[in-house]
Amino acid sequence: MVVMITLLSCARRLAVVVLVMLVCIATDARAQSDPLPSWNDGAAKQAILDFVARVTRDGGPDHVPTAARIAVFDNDGTLWAEQPVYVQAVFALDRIKALAPQHPEWKKTQPYKGVVEGDAKAIADTGEKGIAELLAVSHAGMTTEAFAKTVADWLATARHPRFRQSYDKLAYQPQIELLAYLRAHQFKTFIVSGGGVEFMRVFAETTYGIPPEQVVGSSGVVSFELGADGTPQLVKQPKIEFVDDGPGKPVGINRFIGRRPILAFGNSDGDHQMLQYVMAGPGARFAGIVHHTDSTREYAYDRSSKIGQLDKAWDEATAKGWTIVDMKRDWRKVFAFEP
Template identity: 55%
Template sequence: MPHRIPAIGRRTLAAAALALAAAPAAAAGDPLPAWRDGAAKRGILDFVARTTRRGAPGYLPPAERIAVFDNDGTLWVEQPLYTQFAFALDRLRDLAGQDPGLAAREPFKAALAGDLAAVLAGGEKGLAEIVAVTHAGMSQEAFAGIVTRWLGTARHPRFDRPYTRLIYQPMLEVMRLLRRAGFEVWIVTGGGQEFVRAFSAATYDVPIRQVVGSVGKTEFRLLPEGRSELFRLPAIVAVDDGPGKPVGIGHAIGRRPALAFGNSDGDIEMLQYTTTGPGRRLGLILHHDDAVREYAYDRGSHVGRLDRGLALAPDAGWTVVSMQRDWRRIFPPG
């Protein structure tokens, strides 16, 4: 990981400025103080009011109040590469120290050399091989422990903060608002289900049973000493991305969501499944267009590509949220 550069003074000043900027809104009872007033914010507030006000045309009974959120790029930073892949690379380095033969084989050789462009150019196959090697060969409990320890020490290469502090404050506020209004808040991610479950409750207040993600193959093992475990195997059972997201929602939730929030073309089908249902629905896309406070990327990015989603949004009625214009601040202070 990169050498950490102390930035206590800068962080303190930034946190104080953010707190002062948010104070008027918070004092007025604004449930979304990290959002600037605009069409996106008003649309979210209006949706919640109309779907929870008994007797309103768009009223939803509590059982139908389901909200789904993508994770990477929607709830936390996904640049310069997905957090789970950063974890996989660090773990690959550890494994290569135990098995030098890994470093001689592709795509591991390119990954260990830091040639991420070559790894990403290899598409899903190369990424799947790296994930299979670094995420298997252990119990689910052992894997969760490895992820938790890594998240406790790893730092983002640009922001020099733990990844779990690079979550989006405006999204935390939306999820909190929805919970208070009686919505079930689910994470529906293309990332590994068990990877996200390792931190979802502490980071987002989303219980592990409300995380739907890509699923690796496991098998039940009864151990000699009378214990048992689910053992992780080097294979993927289901990829929860693109058209796989509505399928995962159907399997895990069993209801069509009323609200969906994503940020990339991998979320299109989830948004379509949500907003083509009967009654009042809301689909939102977060557009990363703030290179100063975070990152600016869309059509040309290998990570979090957003191309078709931007083209489809106007006709589909999806709200495109501008990180630059709609958010007062990006991350929680501190």
């Protein structure tokens, strides 16, 4: 009897082990068969899969040659979080604070006084001119190499005020999977953003797998100079050269990519003209918009938001049947650090 009980106990344990193994195998098989595991099954995910299948099917009516498979993505709010303040703006304010001890005159001069004192209203009251001045001063007066190191050092220590994670950890997991999926089907993926090109190039490759030469963004004037030791160097100047936002995005695509993309993803009216430009081309086209609807896992905002306003682009997307990704409904996971 004791032997029989022991055998039954062993059999039950073995059955449990086998069941666990089968579950693991099934989960692994699903992960391998599903290229977008952080996307919930639904219209948005299916639209992406269908589009890629159409344009990559040899001999199909919508087949697109490899060289023409260009995909462009906005960064802020499309590839990583942009609330409550644009990441690059946070960097600029932190940079001004770090430089303040070398500029005692800033204690009496706006907008610097507002930054030093943490007075957001005073900064806002200086308007676009004041904000532009802060960005110019915080990003200039150093070589491009020194600037890249400054950004990298800041990213290593700065933390998002709500999530307490480094900002590069706030990249959207579903979008990282989408970028990888597109590249696996021989798409060339680009960032086309209003953010500073040299700021984004610091983290774009490690965070998104997008190399520096495939980042299009706003840029300041850079001059060639000889250092004190005669070494050639590029020095950032406090002057804006090109703004890659709104209507500037199609211009930037033409200038730096040289091909009209067949797929574009954005999240705000700042991406509207880019989406229009992409969809105006011949053949198969895809326009996607990330709609921020999840206040629990991220943020919920659209028409009335001062950061990432989604108004006119949303109306056109709805009218023309572009793909609108509802973050709460369509994403199983928002960030990689979610359980």
